Amino acid sequence: xxxxxxxxxxxxxxxxxxxxxxxxxxxxxxxxxxxxxxxxxxxxxxxxxxxxxxxxxxxxxxxxxxxxxxxxxxxxxxxxxxxxxxxxxxxxxxxxxxxxxxxxxxxxxxxxxxxxxxxxxxxxxxxxxxxxxxxxxxxxxxxxxxxxxxxxxxxxxxxxxxxxxxxxxxxxxxxxxxxxxxxxxxxxxxxxxxxxxxxxxxxxxxxxxxxxxxxxxxxxxxxxxxxxxxxxxxxxxxxxxxxxxxxxxxxxxxxxxxxxxxxxxxxxxxxxxxxxxxxxxxxxxxxxxxxxxxxxx
Numbered sequence: 001x002x003x004x005x006x007x008x009x010x011x012x013x014x015x016x017x018x019x020x021x022x023x024x025x026x027x028x029x030x031x032x033x034x035x036x037x038x039x040x041x042x043x044x045x046x047x048x049x050x051x052x053x054x055x056x057x058x059x060x061x062x063x064x065x066x067x068x069x070x071x072x073x074x075x076x077x078x079x080x081x082x083x084x085x086x087x088x089x090x091x092x093x094x095x096x097x098x099x100x101x102x103x104x105x106x107x108x109x110x111x112x113x114x115x116x117x118x119x120x121x122x123x124x125x126x127x128x129x130x131x132x133x134x135x136x137x138x139x140x141x142x143x144x145x146x147x148x149x150x151x152x153x154x155x156x157x158x159x160x161x162x163x164x165x166x167x168x169x170x171x172x173x174x175x176x177x178x179x180x181x182x183x184x185x186x187x188x189x190x191x192x193x194x195x196x197x198x199x200x201x202x203x204x205x206x207x208x209x210x211x212x213x214x215x216x217x218x219x220x221x222x223x224x225x226x227x228x229x230x231x232x233x234x235x236x237x238x239x240x241x242x243x244x245x246x247x248x249x250x251x252x253x254x255x256x257x258x259x260x261x262x263x264x265x266x267x268x269x270x271x272x273x274x275x276x277x278x279x280x281x282x283x284x285x286x287x288x289x290x291x292x293x294x295x296x297x
Contacts, residue, residue, distance in 0.1 A: 003130070003151070004048040007032065017053050022063055025049070029072060039072035046070070079232030079259075080225055081266070087123065087233065089221035094119055112213035113182075114193050117175040119217070121147075122230035124168040126238075126252040129227050133206045138188035140164075140172065149253070160253050239263045240270040 011028050012020060025046060032042045050057030064070035082090075094116040121127045121135070131149050139148045145164045164172070176186050183194060183201045190203035193210075214227050235255065238248050248263070249255055255263070 004045040007037070007045055008049050012049070017056060020049075020053065020056075020060075022060055022067075022069075025060060025064065026069060033072075039074035043071045043074075080229045081236035082223065082225055082229060082233045086221070086223045086225070089223055090119060090217060091116070093217045093221035112216070113175065113178050114207065115210060115213040115217055117171050118193065118210050118213075119230060120168050120171045122227065123234050124165050125162045126231050126234040127162075128231060129210065133191075133193055133208075133210070135192040136188065137186045137190050137192055140192070142169070142173070145169065158253075160250065162251055235259075235263055236266050239266050 008028075011031055012024065015024065028049075029042055029046065032045070033039070037045075050061050053060070061070060094112075096113055096116070118132050121132050122129075125147055127135075127149065134150045135147075136150065139150055141147070142164070147162045147164050149158065149160050149162065151158055179192075180186055182198075183203060184190075186192075187203070191206045193207040194201045194203040195205035195207055196202045210227065218225065231252070235248060235252050238251065243251075245260060248260075
């Protein structure tokens, strides 16, 4: 709810509740669409607003529902799980390098040091974009190998602890070395991904967006995916590893029932493939058996 209220305050904070009407809500919807917020997210924010307004909110809800303007239409998108080759391509594209071509710098080379650890946090720890941006150094315990998520979009996601696997640890340790050299001490209260750009960093504020860096990496890797699909990939991999739903929820935070059903299907298919591999192996052994008997005779 705090995540929703933040946006509601930004657009409607100057108004008293009695001043908010249907037109205010419609204007809010348009403004958030302009900010590239998803229709699903906007619907959630509007519902929070109307709940806060109580009886006045009920009146607005009835009128907007009658006018069919209460909820913005959107298509349910279950997300895409990337292949191992696509993940490798993203990692390769996200690795900072500035090669020279005929004595000139390749301007298309990736130069954002932040995007590789951001991608790895999503792929190895199931973090959402907002959770990555809100990460501070005190939430990374390299000694214990644990990462603690700060404020999340859901109550189930806030404060959850996630083990740091070997791949993520290596990337984060390399990034921390760069951070301390180029930005400053990795102070507990400082943001892991600070606001600003080269020589003008402000570690007391989080980065606004990874959008430009992500699009550059995605295009360079020739991978069609959203940043959020990295989280879907991580959860899919957890399912295929045989992790229980309880373990997945503990790592990923809130996962809707619809999504769990989708992931359960993936897990079943992975098990089916594994079991079919046994059949293929046994058939291969059977085909070799007669030949072995013939030699023995």
